[in-house]
Amino acid sequence: MIETLWVIILSFSLFAIGIFGLISRRNLLFILLSLEIMLNGIILLFVAASNLHGNNDGQIMYLLVLTLAASEVAVGLALVIQIYRQQQNLDVDTLTKLRG
Amino acid sequence: MMLFTLILLPLVGGVIACWSQRVHQDAPKWIASLCLLLSLAFLISIKLFTSMDPSNLWLVDETLAWIPRLNISAHFAMDGLSFVLILLTLLMGLVGLSSAWNEISQHSGFFYGNFLWTLAGIIGVFLAMDLLLFFVFWEVMLVPMYFLIAIWGNENRRYAALKFFLFTQAGGLLMLLSIVALAVLHYQQTQILSFDYQVLVQSPIDSEFAKWICLGFIIAFIVKLPAFPFHSWLPDTHTQAPTPASIILAAVLLKTGGYGLLRFVLPLFPDASQFWSPLMMGLAGISIIYGAMMAFSQTDLKRLVAYSSVSHMGFVLLGCFSLNFYALQGAVMQMLAHGVSTAALFMLVGLIQHKFHTRDLNQLGGLWSTLPKLSAMGLFFGMASLGMPGLGNFIAELLVLIGTFKQAPMFALVATSGLILAAVYSLRMIQKSFFGVSVNADENRENKTGHTSKQIITDLNAKEKITLMLMCLSLIFMGLHPQPIFNLVNGSLIEIASLFQASFQPEILLIEVQL
Amino acid sequence: MIEAIFMITAIVCLISALLTVTAHNAVHALLYLVTMMIAIALIFFLFGSPFAAALQIIVYAGAVMVLFVFVTMMLHQGEKSNLDEKALFSLKNAKGPLLLATILIAELLMISVQPLEMNSSLVPLSAISNEAEQDSAQRDNTSQPNSVKSLAIQLYGPYRLLVIIAAMLLLSALIAAIHIARKTPKHVDVDLSPEETQLANKQQKANS
Amino acid sequence: MTILLGLIPLLPLFSACLLIFWQPKLLLTQIIAVGSISLSALLALILNVQLWDQAQFVLQVSLGQWLSIDNLSLGFTLYLDPLSLIMVTIITCVGALIHLYSASYMKDDPDVCRFFAYLNLFVSAMLFLVLADNLILLYLGWEGVGLCSYLLIGFWYREQKNSQAANKAFIITRIGDTAMLIGIILLFYQFDTLNIQQIQLQSQQLLQMDELPTTEIISLCCLLLFAGAAGKSAQVPLQSWLPDAMAGPTPVSALIHAATMVTAGIYLVARNMDLFQLAPDVLHFIAIIGVVTLILGATSALAQSDLKRILAYSTISQLGYMFLALGVGSASAAVFHLMTHAFFKALLFLSAGALIYCMHHEQNIFKMGGLRKSQPLLAFSFGIGCAALASLPMTSGFFSKELILEQTLLAHQPLLWWGGVIGAFFTALYSAKLFFIVFFGKLNQPSTHNTPTAMVIVLMILMLLSLVGGVQPQGLFTHFSAPADSASPGHTLSLFQHWLPILLPIFTVTLAWFMFIKGYFTPTTPSEGSSVSLKQKLHQFLLSGWDFDRLYRLIFIKPFKLVTEYNRRDIIDLAYRQLETFSSLLYRQLNRFQTGQLRHYSASLVIFCVLAIAWGLIQ
Structure with a gap:
């Protein structure tokens, strides 16, 4: 049988890798990618939990997260395109117009 | 329903006035004056036609359901004290109106709307018996006054309007806090959840929190009645407010603070106010002296009159907290007399500013030669403000001093030195503005003749003369024959005074209250 | 046996995640990400929820990743952007985030270890069918857990609000994406090379 | 008869209101003003005649109820008894004469109407003061008189110094009045009533009881009442306003600062004599103050060069005499001196006014010399005035001042008696000096026009009064048959003490004549050198x-x-403005956290999560 511990370790590590990517990468696209990794880590947990407790709530939650991920990516990528049009590069550190 | 219509009249009048500007340019003025006269007549009719049984303190008492779940009812009641103050409000409303007649030009509809809504709010404050209703009207009267100052004020009116609003708002919130705390404590002790004054006054709460709740109320009212530490909003507001707004502000808005002390602090917290009375009398003493000294050093006329009203309201605070029957009568009388005299002074200063476009004392001078009637009025009201016997202010200050000397001679001594300082600053005001030779009246006439025709400065016109003359007569009436006012206010003040002096046996309690 | 498969897919998943994060070339990163998603789909399958696995592959790996590929294709300048990428990210100047990520993993593991001493284990689909009968009684007649039928019943039973919200979410995202990505005249045309854009701007100024 | 009494104070009040509101032309104002005052003078004389025979009489008329709260009940009731009858007669007669005089004196002044309105208001306030039956009505008259003196001193408001003198007068008297108000309030708590007669009755009962009750409160009240009197009658601590009050027109100085207002203080103490008997040490203090003021006034008058300031200082010293008399307990001597002083000082002021009028507003005495020949009438009237002031025998001043000195002796106060005598010496000296300088010596400035007839008539009447005024009104003594007067009938004055006050004035006048011949009276020129001698x-x-x-x-x-000046911008307001600057400072600091860098935000997010989890783990 699959050890719950291992699943948790896997999803947490995926999550951590995602965070590492989020902070270290300066290209907006890669930030979105690492965001996806974090999401996958979480989805894994949801489904594992649903299986562990034997009911379908986890899977329903998985569906919701899926729609969330999809819409988030859509809007994110639209923004990326617009930014690219204005800045011609996607380096996050140059986008500081919203500072205080 | 009578009292509710009394509040509704100015409200509706305001709406019509505000709307009627589209119909005709100076329609709002007439509608506003009509509405004020109507409500004045209505008030008098209420007083005359209600039955006069001396046993029941309240002339008119009506409750309407408002928030049944929390047992909060729109409970209006009028007794002698609130009747007198509402009468003062309406009269000063008319005075403000007459001074705004030809001074307010741009979007006057909105101005008269705000003007009447402020009055409605003030009348509401004087009638509300339910604490939350009182708080609602306390805020309602602030908002239109804020607009009055912020839109039609003088040079940096926004700063002043904001400062005025913030000060009173902070006080108001503190009051809300103490209202809720009072209700909760009252509920814990007597299992009745009620915000109603008449219910709360039956069973004063006796816990060590009572002191702090009482302090909350006191601070809220002291901010409004500007006493020493919280007075710094008054001079700025008065210098920037347009004349009608500063008339209403000085004549009536300050009295809501005094009324609150008399109505809500003293009866609801008898022992707590006994505890706080030395501190408050000290504050009153300081504000009398501080107001007078500040008034002495001002060069701006409106600031000077503002600081003088801080000093005068110090007497009201002294009168309220010396917990003695004479002093309470004196405090009420001071509220009325100060209302009339300061309103007149502000009207005169407004006229001077309107004619000479300056409020600076150093540039004024020798007005007696150019404007004899205005200066004569200025002299009269200057004398009233320094407490010349034969006028209302003297009677008030005399009674307050008699009351305070019995309770705490030291504070009374400080207050009497305030009398001397009052003479000092009002004489300086009279001398610098009316006597002597006008410093630059001749020069600015020469260099002005270049482009404007010699600006002929007209003396008082008929309307202003009538209003000022009426105010003089009312002050003299209050000075020489104050008995009707004392009889009116007698009932409620005996109620309050009997809480404090066990030995106080008002043998005239049973006399029939007659006008 | 399932344990072994799980271990392998987990390792594959981790490696591909690490590679996506540290890749310089955008397309490589995308591909590594796709492999990770497929590995996760396999794990779902191992858990005994085939519907989730299918969805993962179809929607997530299929649709979302393809979207990414499209966008990279639009924005990728080929070699120039690879060079930029090397400038933008290098392991030696990513020390801070690395440290942070490791601390985070350590903490999360410490959390997960403590409450779960009672080593409950996940049982694949076939073994748990018997306990499901008792608790399925209170739920309305789901034949057996994790099957698509019971999922659908639940989805359109108690959770119908969730579906509506998800639909609304998708719709709004759709509209937002279209609106944001719309090409307004003053924007430079992304697929023109820089020289052509100056040309277009001159023409625009001429005729406006 | 009570209606007459009621009318006396109300007549000038009506005429004042009439003049204020109607502001008729010159002739009409004169008629109304002078008419009303002379009418009330007539009424006063009628009252005098009717009440001449009765020794002790009391007339009360109530004009209305003022206020009644709890046990403080005040009414506008007028109370007439011999003392206030005398005061009323003095005020109304001298007032009428001065009104007549100022009708011609002020006729070329543009706003005469305002002048007469204030003058009438003043006389009515003074009458209310004198006829008041309770202390608050007295205080009303008291402040009204202060107000009118302020308005009249600052009548020519164009010059800055006039209105400043008026301010000074009002504020200094206001200090005295506030002290008096405190005294009145303390009295109210001590005697539970403010009615003057009841206070006197209660204090008489207290006097009969051998052990005096809480004396220090009563003596405090008496001291405060005296402070009010000192303020109004320009005694030592509060006397610096009277010389500056000469900035007003001369008839004003004559009426207010010689005859009526300054005597209000004496009337107050005389009226409450029984109360003051309860505080013997306060009476002694009053006597001392009287002597000090007396000497101050006399010596300062010597050094003055302005004619009206000399008369002002002489008024201060004569008031010192009256307070000396009150201090030794003989109110009758004080009131008698008050009466005589009113007449001859009014005469002096009015003739001074006439003098200045014909020297076209020259007030320096060293510039008017040898006017004996050009102004014989003025010389004669001035002579009588100075004689009465110096209390040469057979003048009214002699009888009253000699009576005061005698009373001080009877009250076993030899030190005070010597003070009085020294004062008398200086008074005689400066009055003689004044007379000789103005009317003898060489003529250096010709007097142009002579005095109008109205002024002459008034001067004649006043001359008559100051000469014949010596006869003591019979009613005065019976009213004050207070025990203090006949304290020591046995004690007879030694020969020296009897004759000195009679011979002293004659001796000093001759001494002054010699000094004038020798030229000692030249104006002392201020020396430029640093060493001021x-x-x-x-x-x-x-x-x-x-x-x-x-x-x-x-x-x-x-x-x-x-x-x-330092606190003009209101420190408290400053505190609130600091609040404002502090909040904007805080804003600038916190603003630095929003760098706009996306990675900073996400990093801070993660750091926070790490810390939160760490904290969770530690718990």
Whole structure:
């Protein structure tokens, strides 16, 4: 049988890798990618939990997260395109117009 | 329903006035004056036609359901004290109106709307018996006054309007806090959840929190009645407010603070106010002296009159907290007399500013030669403000001093030195503005003749003369024959005074209250 | 046996995640990400929820990743952007985030270890069918857990609000994406090379 | 008869209101003003005639109820008894004469109507003061009189110094009045009533009881009442306003600062004599103050060069005499001197006014010499006035001042008696000096036009009164048959003490004549050299009335101005503005956290999560 511990370790590590990517990468696209990794880590947990407790709530939650991920990516990528049009590069550190 | 219509009249009048500007340019003025006269007549009719049984303190008492779940009812009641103050409000409303007649030009509809809504709010404050209703009207009267100052004020009116609003708002919130705390404590002790004054006054709460709740109320009212530490909003507001707004502000808005002390602090917290009375009398003493000294050093006329009203309201605070029957009568009388005299002074200063476009004392001078009637009025009201016997202010200050000397001679001594300082600053005001030779009246006439025709400065016109003359007569009436006012206010003040002096046996309690 | 498969897919998943994060070339990163998603789909399958696995592959790996590929294709300048990428990210100047990520993993593991001493284990689909009968009684007649039928019943039973919200979410995202990505005249045309854009701007100024 | 009494104070009040509101032309104002005052003078005389025979009489008329709260009940009731009858007659008669005089004196002044309105208002306030039956009505008259003196001193408001003198007068008297108000309030708590007669009755009962009850409160009340009197009658601590009050027109100085207002203080103490008997040490203090003021006034008058200021200082010293008489307990001597002083001082002021009028507003005495020939009438009237002032025998001044000195002796106060005698010496000296300088010596400025007829008539009447005024009104003594007067009938004056006050004035006048011949009375020119001689310093010291002005400016005015000027921007307001600056400072600091860098935000997010989890783990 699959050890719950291992699943948790896997999803947490995926999550951590995602965070590492989020902070270290300066290209907006890669930030979105690492965001996806974090999401996958979480989805894994949801489904594992649903299986562990034997009911379908986890899977329903998985569906919701899926729609969330999809819409988030859509809007994110639209923004990326617009930014690219204005800045011609996607380096996050140059986008500081919203500072205080 | 009578009292509710009394509040509704100015409200509706305001709406019509505000709307009627589209119909005709100076329609709002007439509608506003009509509405004020109507409500004045209505008030008098209420007083005359209600039955006069001396046993029941309240002339008119009506409750309407408002928030049944929390047992909060729109409970209006009028007794002698609130009747007198509402009468003062309406009269000063008319005075403000007459001074705004030809001074307010741009979007006057909105101005008269705000003007009447402020009055409605003030009348509401004087009638509300339910604490939350009182708080609602306390805020309602602030908002239109804020607009009055912020839109039609003088040079940096926004700063002043904001400062005025913030000060009173902070006080108001503190009051809300103490209202809720009072209700909760009252509920814990007597299992009745009620915000109603008449219910709360039956069973004063006796816990060590009572002191702090009482302090909350006191601070809220002291901010409004500007006493020493919280007075710094008054001079700025008065210098920037347009004349009608500063008339209403000085004549009536300050009295809501005094009324609150008399109505809500003293009866609801008898022992707590006994505890706080030395501190408050000290504050009153300081504000009398501080107001007078500040008034002495001002060069701006409106600031000077503002600081003088801080000093005068110090007497009201002294009168309220010396917990003695004479002093309470004196405090009420001071509220009325100060209302009339300061309103007149502000009207005169407004006229001077309107004619000479300056409020600076150093540039004024020798007005007696150019404007004899205005200066004569200025002299009269200057004398009233320094407490010349034969006028209302003297009677008030005399009674307050008699009351305070019995309770705490030291504070009374400080207050009497305030009398001397009052003479000092009002004489300086009279001398610098009316006597002597006008410093630059001749020069600015020469260099002005270049482009404007010699600006002929007209003396008082008929309307202003009538209003000022009426105010003089009312002050003299209050000075020489104050008995009707004392009889009116007698009932409620005996109620309050009997809480404090066990030995106080008002043998005239049973006399029939007659006008 | 399932344990072994799980271990392998987990390792594959981790490696591909690490590679996506540290890749310089955008397309490589995308591909590594796709492999990770497929590995996760396999794990779902191992858990005994085939519907989730299918969805993962179809929607997530299929649709979302393809979207990414499209966008990279639009924005990728080929070699120039690879060079930029090397400038933008290098392991030696990513020390801070690395440290942070490791601390985070350590903490999360410490959390997960403590409450779960009672080593409950996940049982694949076939073994748990018997306990499901008792608790399925209170739920309305789901034949057996994790099957698509019971999922659908639940989805359109108690959770119908969730579906509506998800639909609304998708719709709004759709509209937002279209609106944001719309090409307004003053924007430079992304697929023109820089020289052509100056040309277009001159023409625009001429005729406006 | 009570209606007559009621009418006396109300007539001038009506005419004042009439003049204020109607402001008729010159002739009509004169008629109304002078008419109303002379009418009330007539009424007063009628009352005098009717009540001449009755020794003790009391007339009361109530004009209305003022206020009644709890047990404080005040009414507008007028109370007439011999003392107030005398005061009323003095005020109305002298007032009428001065009104007649100022009708012609002020006829070319543009706003005459305002002048007469104030003058009428003043007389009615004074009458209310004198006829008041309770202390608050007295205080109403008291402040009304102060107000009118302020308005009249500052009548020519164009010059800055006039209105400043008016301010000074009002504020100094206001200080005295506030002290008096405190005294009245304390009295109210002590005797539970403010009615003057009841207070006197209760204090008489207290006097009969051998053990005196809480005396220090009563003596405090008496002291405060005396402070009010000192303020109004320009006694030592509060006397610096009277010389400056000469800035007003001369009839004003004559009426207010010689005859009526300054005597209000004496009337107050005389009226409450029984109360003051309860506090013997306060009476003694009053006597001492009287002597000190008496000497101050006399010596300062010597050094003055302005005609009206000399008369002002002489008024201060004569008031000192009256307070001396009150201090030794003989109110009758004080009131008698008050009456005679009213007449001859009014005469002096009015003739001074006439003098200035014909010397076209020249007030320096050293510039008017040898007017004996050109103005014989003025010389004659001035002579009688100065004689009465110097209390030469057979003049009214002689009888009253000699009576005061005798009373001081009877009250076993030899020291005070000597003070009085020295004062009398100086008074005689400066009045003789004044007379000789103005009317003898060489003529250096011709007097142009002579005095109008109205003024002449008034001067004649006043001359008559100041000569014949010596006869003591019979009613005065019976009213004050207070025990203090006949305290020691056995004690007879020694020969020396009897004759000295009679011979002293004659001797000093001849001494003054010699000094005038020798030329001692030349104006002391201020020496330019740094070393100011002692004579210079003494002259400066006396000229400024013992330098009280500089003292007050140093103690009160300078610190007050310093503090108010420093605090003009209201420290409390400053505190609130600091609040404002603090919040904007805080804003700038916190603003630095929003760098706009996306990675900073996400990093801070993660750091926070790490810390949160760490904290969770530690718990």
